[in-house]
Amino acid sequence: MSSTPTLPRDMRNTVLPGHAACHGCPIPMGLKVVGAVFGDKVILVVPACCTSVVLGMHPGTAFNGSVIHVAFASAAAVASGISAGLFKRGVRGVQVVAWAGDGGTADIGMASLSGAAERNDDFIYVMYDNEAYMNTGIQRSSATPAGAWTTTTPLGKKESKKDVTKILIAHGVPYVATASIAYPHDFYNKLKKAAGIRGFKFIYLHAPCPVGWRFDPSLTVKVAKLAVETGMIILYEYYDGKIHISGPSRPLLDKSRRRPLIEYLKFQGRFHGISEGELRNLESYVDSSWEWVKKFMQ
Amino acid sequence: MSNLTKKAKSLHKIPIARPSIGVAGRTGTWRWMKPVVDLSKCTKCYQCEIYCPDNSISVEALKGAVVNYEYCKGCGVCAEVCPAKAISMVEEEQHGP
Numbered sequence: 411m412s413s414t415p416t417l418p419r420d421m422r423n424t425v426l427p428g429h430a431a432c433h434g435c436p437i438p439m440g441l442k443v444v445g446a447v448f449g450d451k452v453i454l455v456v457p458a459c460c461t462s463v464v465l466g467m468h469p470g471t472a473f474n475g476s477v478i479h480v481a482f483a484s485a486a487a488v489a490s491g492i493s494a495g496l497f498k499r500g501v502r503g504v505q506v507v508a509w510a511g512d513g514g515t516a517d518i519g520m521a522s523l524s525g526a527a528e529r530n531d532d533f534i535y536v537m538y539d540n541e542a543y544m545n546t547g548i549q550r551s552s553a554t555p556a557g558a559w560t561t562t563t564p565l566g567k568k569e570s571k572k573d574v575t576k577i578l579i580a581h582g583v584p585y586v587a588t589a590s591i592a593y594p595h596d597f598y599n600k601l602k603k604a605a606g607i608r609g610f611k612f613i614y615l616h617a618p619c620p621v622g623w624r625f626d627p628s629l630t631v632k633v634a635k636l637a638v639e640t641g642m643i644i645l646y647e648y649y650d651g652k653i654h655i656s657g658p659s660r661p662l663l664d665k666s667r668r669r670p671l672i673e674y675l676k677f678q679g680r681f682h683g684i685s686e687g688e689l690r691n692l693e694s695y696v697d698s699s700w701e702w703v704k705k706f707m708q
Numbered sequence: 709m710s711n712l713t714k715k716a717k718s719l720h721k722i723p724i725a726r727p728s729i730g731v732a733g734r735t736g737t738w739r740w741m742k743p744v745v746d747l748s749k750c751t752k753c754y755q756c757e758i759y760c761p762d763n764s765i766s767v768e769a770l771k772g773a774v775v776n777y778e779y780c781k782g783c784g785v786c787a788e789v790c791p792a793k794a795i796s797m798v799e800e801e802q803h804g805p
């Protein structure tokens with residue numbers, strides 16, 4: 411964590427109490443950091459996902475900024491249009507943030523996301539990853555990790571997690587980063603840095619969901635921390651053609667400093683009863699992610 | 709403003725939602741466990757306030773962490789992240805509204 415002891419006060423005022431999220435939901439934790447960075451000078455573009463529900467229904471909204479709820483596949487396209495419109499009208503100092511789930515990013519929104527990245531449109535895209543379609547009842551997405559139970563993978567998902575961050579790096583955009591709701595200062599710094607860069611910025615945000623992952627709602631932050639400490643999720647930034655590893659993940663370049671993966675899995679009902687083979691499979695997924703990161707650090 | 713925009717404005721009220729507390733009601737009624745802060749242990753480190761998904765606990769400069777029971781859902785995140793173990797989760801005596 412950075413040396414900053416607290417986040418700015420706007421964190422308190424941006425996500426209003428009495429919203430519709432489940433107990434221990436990671437989404438408002440992430441949105442509070444967005445609020446800490448931008449205050450109400452932000453326009454969120456939200457496709458269908460848990461966030462649409464969390465923020466509540468007309469005539470109220472729990473987000474003390476501007477929000478546009480849009481059709482599923484269109485978040486990046488709408489954000490492109492708003493950012494271009496603001497620019498033409500000479501409106502400065504308002505940040506456009508597309509805020510979409512893993513389903514809305516890795517699967518359904520991929521085409522419009524790729525288009526916006528290729529055009530280098532000027533906004534920040536945040537993919538909050540709760541690793542399944544939670545809003546509609548925990549169906550697998552391409553970002554669900556192998557071995558995880560969902561309602562559409564009752565025996566555990568067979569395929570590996572799609573790494574969207576890598577795909578965005580391949581687009582050659584100016585800034586790509588990974589973050590976690592357990593490290594709000596790190597996420598804060600990354601949003602700040604992204605806001606200072608013109609063009610397309612992508613931030614992946616790991617967001618453990620107590621309901622879909624089957625863990626106690628008090629453990630959201632703990633599970634998110636364990637994902638980083640076991641090396642399952644690697645925090646880094648990509649700019650100037652290189653990966654720059656972030657503070658919480660840096661010591662874990664040394665594999666012996668990583669906690670055993672099982673410490674992360676054991677709190678989650680979705681991994682109960684995974685086989686030895688599936689565990690090995692996940693471990694080698696982690697190892698190969700690290701090898702890939704190391705290659706791009708040079 | 710062009711005449712056309714003026715006309716459109718007078719004819720249609722756009723149903724814009726306004727930021728408001730309690731869009732899902734008084735969510736304190738969702739609680740079955742209740743966080744209780746032992747202020748003598750609180751070091752005002754802000755961890756609970758930073759992570760609370762419901763923005764229902766805030767650190768007051770002189771006093772320490774204070775819970776807003778009107779909206780706190782009782783998830784227990786604050787108790788879990790508190791490094792001073794100043795928050796305990798106790799069962800609610802009365803369930804429901």
Ligand SMILES: Cc1ncc(C[n+]2csc(CCOP(=O)(O)OP(=O)(O)O)c2C)c(N)n1
Pocket residue numbers: 458459460461482483510511512513514515540542543544545546551
């Ligand atoms: C075109 C279209 N297809 C399907 C849906 C139904 N739908 C709404 S939210 C959702 C799941 C979204 O999953 P994700 O993007 O991962 O966000 P999460 O709910 O997990 O936060 C689905 C399938 C829809 N609203 N529109």
Ligand code: SF4
Pocket residue numbers: 430431432433434435436437460464540544545619620621622
């Ligand atoms: S299902 Fe998960 S991500 Fe969705 S609102 Fe509930 S806790 Fe949050």
Ligand code: SF4
Pocket residue numbers: 743759760761762763764765775776779780781782783784785786787
């Ligand atoms: S129990 Fe949950 S909702 Fe209540 S104050 Fe603690 S973190 Fe916030």
Ligand code: SF4
Pocket residue numbers: 745749750751752753754755756757767772773789790791792793794795
């Ligand atoms: S986390 Fe604990 S010690 Fe820190 S401010 Fe909250 S109650 Fe006080």
Ligand SMILES: [Mg+2]
Pocket residue numbers: 511512513539540541542543544
């Ligand atoms: Mg999801």
